[in-house]
Amino acid sequence: MNRKHPSGVFMMEMIAVVFFFILCAGICIKTFVKADVMSREAADLNQGVLIAQSVAEVWKAEGPEGLEKKFQAYGQEEESDGYTMGFDQSGNPCEKERTVFDVRADITGPGHMEVTVSKNGKRVYTLTVTRHETQQ
Structure with missing residues (x-):
């Protein structure tokens, strides 16, 4: 009797199923990783917007003195009209050693300022920001 064993066909089917499963799993993992990265970037952007708005509102209300008083600005640099501040992950002013968000407030002219929020150098x-002076 010449009997053929179907184990060869079964093995090929199993290899195809495992390959298809690995391919689908790889696509799912890549999608989840990309979603996580996008979520982190969105959280950083949201926190950066809130920090920039806070700095702008204090500057508009109190001027450069308010930046130094409320946000512990590291001071004005000699070559430019700018202030540097540090904020933690929650958006609270902090010491330079605990800084997560670096904020640079450059006064570009009378009544004009540009606030730049960075994280890890990016x-x-x-x-x-424009501040309108009222004349009395």
């Missing part, structure tokens, strides 16, 4: 958000 720019997250930039806000241009």
Whole structure:
């Protein structure tokens, strides 16, 4: 009797099923990783916008003195009209050692300022601010 064993066909089917499963799993993992990265970037952008708005509102209300008082600005640099501040992950002002978000507030002219929020050396958000002076 010449009997053929179907185990060869079964093995090929199993290899095809395992390959298809690995392919689908790889696509799902890649999608989840990309979603996580996008979520982190969106959270950083949201926090950067909130920080920039806070700095702008204090500057508009109190001027450069308010930046130094409320946000512990590291001071004005000699070569430019700019202030540097540090914020933690929650958006609270902090010491330079605990800084997560670096904020640079450059006064570009009378009544004009540009706030740049960075994280790990990468720019997250930039806000241009204009303060209108009331004449009395």
